[in-house]
Amino acid sequence: MKKELDKTDKAATCPFSRRGFLKGMVAAGVLASIPAGILRANAWERIQYEGEYDIFRNACPRNCYDTCSIKSYVRNGVLEFIEGAQESTFTDGALCVKGYAYPRRVYSPDRIKYPMKQIGRGTGNWKRISWDEALTEIAEKIIEIKKKDGSLLGMALDKYSGNFGITHYGVEGMMSSLGYTSRFVGTPCWPAGIDAQNFDMGNMWCNDPEDFVKAKHIIVWGGNPAWNSVHTMKFIYEAQERGAKLVVIDPLLTQTAAKADLYVRVKTSQDGVLALGMARHIVDEKLYDAEFVEKYSKGFEDFVSYLKDNVSVEWAAEQSGVPAELLRQIAEEYAKAEPGTIWAGYGLQRHMNGGANVRAIDALAAMTGNIGKEGGGVRYGHLQTWGFNYNAMVQKQPEGSVGYLGKDKIVSEFTAEQEGGAKYADRTININKLAESILTTAEPPIRLLWVACKNPFGQDFDRPKLQKAFEKLEMVVVVDQFFNETVQNADIVLPSTTLFEEYTVNVSYWHYWLSINEKAIPEQYEARSDLQIGAMLSKKMNELESGSCTFPQIMDTKIWMEKEFNEGIYKYFGIKNWQDLRSGPKKAKLPSSASWHDRKFSTPSGKYEFSSDLATEYGHTKLPEHKVRRKAYDKFRVLTPHTQFGLHSQFVNIDYMEDFNKEPFVYINPIAAKAKNIADGDMVKVFNKIGNVTVKAKLTDNVAEDVILMYEAWFRKGDYNVQNLVDDESSDMGSYKTGAPGVAIHDQFADIAKA
């Protein structure tokens, strides 16, 4: 019979522990006479479990603007609580709702604890295996592939940003250390915008977000920092306190929009049209910065001609859904602000015209002279602080390795190109076409897929196709902390450590702080870091076939972390060595809070390029012209942005998050719902050419009548997955700087009906 415990029982869980039953006896050495069990005899003299906390420095490695600096409090080997580091004026002592739940995540009973093997992919029949067994099986498969194909191109890596600790590029290093392999490259996140900014300015480089306080006018465009960059909001609020106006331009009335002085609803992916309309009005009113465009830009005259010939305010208003009067108002207010700043979010570039959208917005900032100004700029992201050694990543292929004879070069937005000069190369494949590529790649086909720092079933596109693709694979190895749909489709799962169980170092693509991440607690159960897994695999490979893997067999993650630092990093952050970071995170020594403060741009001309020859080399228009958005292929537009209580599939499964976010919903406008006879709380089916999702409906006019909204998330209970509705159509840009175009995530369409 189930025993119901009341609170009194629970409080009295273990009162006997205070009695100190046996101290005298044990001290007399009686213990030695008891046969050993699985617990070991304690060193009796040692007094443990008392005293103050050990404090460690950690850094949240999630793919998030804020990359929080964390202080962790550990007692008796247990992480009791964490807080934001007060030394960082960005983190400022506070974490987000997800971050505060970290101890629950570390100690969740749901963590993957041991290497396990699934007997029949997708059956749910799992066996616990030892690390040695797991690595032997994987190593034997690697050797078999090399024998069969004469190369290791049949082994592929699918890894992205699930853990941004710099040493985690050791996963790529592990692959290189085995030979020339297939690599899924590119990014699903932000590539179109990166290319756009590179064409316009020669780099993606944003102002210090802490200088939002200096802005007199702020446009948050296509982003929702109130959910996804909560630490930046305090600087925006401060600017508002000082008199700045906050305008939010977004197809959705987001939480950030709710905090704005003005919310402007734009038609999805018509951001570029809106920006061009604003630019036209600014030209008409001669509100542009004549000095900037003359001295620091190239092609402004051509841009003006383009606007005059092709763009009218009325046309832009009609196309963007923003009334002409309002369009003129926001254009004027922005142009007159001294300074005005734009935050270009990642949502607005996840389109077939996404890069064009960003280029149009960049142009708006440039023509008003806001680029290079403190409190100004067009903020997208930066990689100024990422100058590490990438020691873990740069590994040499074993002697005699054979690879791809094509000209593929691995390009990544975060790291310098891998130099080789070798005859052979890795085979690169667009990360955003994972399913299609697994199905179609041949000579050799992809036989073994290694997944790390990523949950492709939760995040990649066209889930039904991905399911088929996985069926084609001979072996799938997934390294993860929690069970999810990708693990469900794996043969072997290897348990990975959390940030508190390893050393690494982290920086942000948004703020300018540097934090070390110390190992605060032991690895849980048999979890190992990506680096340790590489080291163990290397040992096993060499046992089975001497010289078959060059990855250093270093198990101490601290050693790996130390090897990432260099003089450049020390100088940039004004520290003598990495140990200085033990006393807290450090901020880069910036000559100005503004990017491009000297207005020396990194373009071929050294100027801001309204007219970019480089863009034409990559198949785009020279000028930031209007690009027609994707044609609707179904009745409603489906938007699948990020959720508040998770980051992709991370955190959503943690019980503290479930308290707030129990189940998924589809959000639909009441007028559209009425036409479909859908009431609030009805179970509905959302369906399109890709697949379908059955989910509960919520009615809200936060979304437009032609839009349905479903947050991208993974719930451990149920099979909700928005990737059943998202195809893998490419965005316009991304190939230049990230190796592959992005994905038109928000150019998706579906119909909806009562389930």
Added chain:
Amino acid sequence: MDKTPQILEAFRDFFHYGRKEHLRKAYIKLSSLSDSGSDPQSIDWDLEEFTFNRLFIGPMAPLAPAVASVYLDPEGLIQGDVTAEIRTFYESIGLRIDEIGSEPEDSLAYEFDACRHLLLLASKVPEAAEAYAAFIKEHIALWVPEFSARAMEHCQESVAVKDVLMLLSEWVENETGNTTQDKEKK
């Protein structure tokens, strides 16, 4: 001769290793000690292992984690106060796990190991019997029945896991009764 230490060892081993050869061995031992159970030859041990992992190990969220905190901590926090209490208790009886903080001490297998240790010690140190009784009554009995009931809900297809859970429930019930009687006799 008191079979209890051997029963405790068998329970411990059944829950500790999570591989079919250990499950089988521990099951045979428990069956012989309790004069019950099915013919081990007729049991599909792969299926038992799959069930065991679904219930207690993973990689899916285990349906009935074999950790006291899940049932006793007000928020179900592992490595919280309950784990700390058990760690302290182990210390008071001279035991510890290999690496403090790497796994919760209030896992079922460790708790059985501690029980076994106390029983063996009791012949030499009378206070150990008192500690054993208190541990059963004031801790094990508070969570194992709920754990066992939760696990039983999900192991219809199993023979061995189901049998062991039933034996476990009976054992806790008996042991709680016995230790109470022992105390009353005194």
